[in-house]
Amino acid sequence: MSNRTHTATSRRTLVQGAAWSAPAVALSTAVPAVAASCTTVRCVTQVIDWDLRANWVRTSNTTGVYTLPLTGSTVSGATTLSANVVQTMSGIMRTGVRGSTEPQWSRQSFNENLTITNGDHDPGVVSTSTGNGLQIHQQPDNGTGVNASTGSRNDRSATTFTFSEPLCSLSFRIRDIDAKADDFVDKVELSSPAAFTTTRGASLRGTGTPIDPWTQTRYADVSPKDDASSVLVNFAVPVQTFTVTYWNSLRVNTANRLDGDQRIFLGDLTVGIRKYVC
Secondary structure (H helix, E strand, O other): OEEEEEOOOOHHHHHHHHHHHOOOOOOOOOOOHHHHOOOEEEEEEEEEOOOOHHHEEEEEOOEEEEEEEOOOEEOOOOOEEEEEEEEEEEOOEEEOOOOOOOHHHHOOOOOOOOOEEOOOOOOOOOOOOOOOEEEEEEEEOOOOOOOOOEOOOOOEEEEEEEEEEEEOEEEEEEEOOOEEOOOEEEEEEEEOOOOEEEEEOOOEEOOOEOOEOEEEOOOEOOOOOOHHHOEEEEEOOOEEEEEEEEEEOOEOOOOOOOOOOEEEEEOOEEEEEEEEEO
């Protein structure tokens, strides 16, 4: 495994960090009633759990929102945390898959991008087992309905999470970074205005940047539950947004090509909320 720190040293980040590290001062805004006797503020974690499907509303093929009920007394006064997801596609990258040559996808009846699944190749069926994740499912498609991958980063998706308030910590895994001959080679990047650290699985290489994205070291179509093909991400500083960029680096030029669809999964997100603790 490999650990890496990604820093963000912009003026905005420095000012933001200073604000969070400054001593507490009296505020003129309303304070939750329970806080009157609870003056200690701590970073308390809760989980955006994809198994709780009712909390996730997929509003389109490229957008959705997860609403997390917050427990206790938050410093902000909020009773829920919203995680808004917006995805943009560039070049010939499209959501979902169509015109598949693979049996498990040939009967697909709807677009599964940004749906919750455990990773089983069973289109139209959402598993009830544990270990679910939010999937990013895409295919390079130039309108012919077959794999048209150019192997270029110009054909990519960018999936941005934005939270309704700054988090004091955040951790999650990006899963199922793999590759398949004549089909796809996953390339994954992560960016944020906030600094973060990452630990990549044993079968991966790269640092998660545009010039050195995470990718497999071999052709291996692995299970989404395989930690060796995942990246653990940790934010220990205030963070409100991050973006996962995803593309296929395999240039297809063979009659044996498959459909070129690819997918990765975002596991549960452990979010830190500033709360009053008695």
